[in-house]
Amino acid sequence: MKITNRLSWKYVRDEIHHEILSGRYGPGDRLPRDADIADQLNCARSTVQRAMQDLSDIGLVERRRKGGTRVHPEPVTRATLDIPITRHEVEKKGGRYGYQLIMQEEMSATRTVLAAFELTSPVSMLRIEALHLSDNRPYMLEDRWVCLDTVPEIRDVDLKIQSANEWLVLNRPYSRCDLRFYAISADQKMSEMLGAKIGDALLLIERSTWIDGAPITTVKTITTPGYQLLTSS
Amino acid sequence: MKITNRLSWKYVRDEIHHEILSGRYGPGDRLPRDADIADQLNCARSTVQRAMQDLSDIGLVERRRKGGTRVHPEPVTRATLDIPITRHEVEKKGGRYGYQLIMQEEMSATRTVLAAFELTSPVSMLRIEALHLSDNRPYMLEDRWVCLDTVPEIRDVDLKIQSANEWLVLNRPYSRCDLRFYAISADQKMSEMLGAKIGDALLLIERSTWIDGAPITTVKTITTPGYQLLTSS
């Protein structure tokens, strides 16, 4: 049985992380050069490079050619959010998923929608309103605009059967995605749709996607009162 | 002038990404093995490995030893959020930062707070309420609990001068951070503090941090009506 004396780059990463956590290096402090750390830990520079890359990715350190590596002077809390397909989200929570198409209509994009896509000239779009259900109770209301120039095939999809959410995610990968979170008060229509009271505070998630610069879809999803969005890790 | 015919791993990554975006490979489909892609693109397997690692990180593909690489069958929207120190956030938006300590008191953690930390036995904590200002107007209200066992030094910090937010981020790195987003209606107190109307929908961000399993702090931040949280890019 050979005991591996090789170091994984994750070990090296954690070693450096701990050095920082311990207070040995504070915000703005410069760390030794990769080669020296490699020397000290008796591993290759490439291993340290990989470890440092990761620490840089999570925002803990800042690396610059010639400048060396230093602990990030303005630490940020960096979090990763996973937003799944709504059907999967409901089913993962143990609910039975349901879906209702409220309306669908071809029309020209409003100024608000154009703004979300950073466009100025008018574009023809498919506007969709739909309600996602969990165990026959309202779960999420979605107000979606799909760009017909970019995704003409959406016209051939029966949105009474399959949700635009799922069809798009499965068939139209994106290269850019902007997210926006804020709170709104339920108006008359929302409260009816979601079974909430008028004035209830609701979390709104707005998402816009592009493929190579061309707009795909922008959607506002509103969830029932009390809904919480959590980080993945 | 020598033109570099070397491929950057990012180029390889984007190449593969485009193959997926183009529809050549759909959700669940298996991609060629790294070695073959390397062959085809005339680069080293390690370059493909790096590219694939990245695609795996963003959740686009799934990789398994021997199983090969396949396009993620349940695509998720993966977003990265950066939450900066509040002072930096205000200053970046061009506001003049201000800060008021509302109250600070040593007390035992409530059940809610213990639950946030996944604890059961009582812990003594420092409870802090503070208001962050932008150009002398309310910007963010924070309701914080700091674990005195883990961070006894907080007692020596003059929280009337320096915000706990900033002191903690700069002096107490964490190894785990949970985030939670939801919407609430402004009550009497919140509306007074934030200059909002009672019932206004507000975005609440809850954040709890640990260091090697020991709780550091949990904080609820409430921002003024209309506040939006955006993804970094």
Place this chain on the structure above:
DNA sequence: TGACATTTTAAGTAGCTACATATTACCGTT
């Protein structure tokens, strides 16, 4: 002293080899 060019440095990238490890695939036995 200040502006500008040159050198030096430390990280970034790429390629190669070698070996580790987790699964899948296969085959023989019962």
Place this chain on the structure above:
DNA sequence: AACGGTAATATGTAGCTACTTAAAATGTCA
């Protein structure tokens, strides 16, 4: 057909070398 052990295989990790590149440090000259 069910089971179990073995081989095959694709990705993961580590180390090495070589070269590239951005930027800091230094030196030079007006």
